[in-house]
Amino acid sequence: MAEVRIRVVRIRVVGMKRNILLAVCGLSPQVITEALYALHQEGGRVDAIHVITTRDGKEMICSSLLSPLDGQYYQYLRDYHQAPSR
Numbered sequence: 001m002a003e004v005r006i007r008v009v010r011i012r013v014v015g016m017k018r019n020i021l022l023a024v025c026g027l028s029p030q031v032i033t034e035a036l037y038a039l040h041q042e043g044g045r046v047d048a049i050h051v052i053t054t055r056d057g058k059e060m061i062c063s064s065l066l067s068p069l070d071g072q073y074y075q076y077l078r079d080y081h082q083a084p085s086r
Contacts (some may be wrong), residue, residue: 018047025053028048033072040080 021039023032031050039046051061065073077084 003023015051019045021046021049023049023051023059026057027054027060029053029057032074033076036073036076049069058075 021032021035023035025031032049036046036049051057053061057073065071068074076082
């Protein structure tokens with residue numbers, strides 16, 4: 001089983017505090033939605049998601065997580081009544 005490293009980084013930007021999910025991801029992008037779910041269960045807030053990955057990992061993320069019609073990220077947002085960030 002591959003090791004997964006997920007970290008939420010808190011950044012203060014001139015009067016604002018943002019929680020950024022920083023994920024290092026290979027070819028298993030579902031770890032991103034699993035981390036979001038875990039943070040949601042703990043009452044954590046995520047304002048942005050930044051992912052460090054490979055070229056192949058990016059393709060997997062775009063096709064399986066970020067497809068507006070059937071992507072798992074958008075399904076997560078619908079399931080938990082979350083608005084997508086801009």
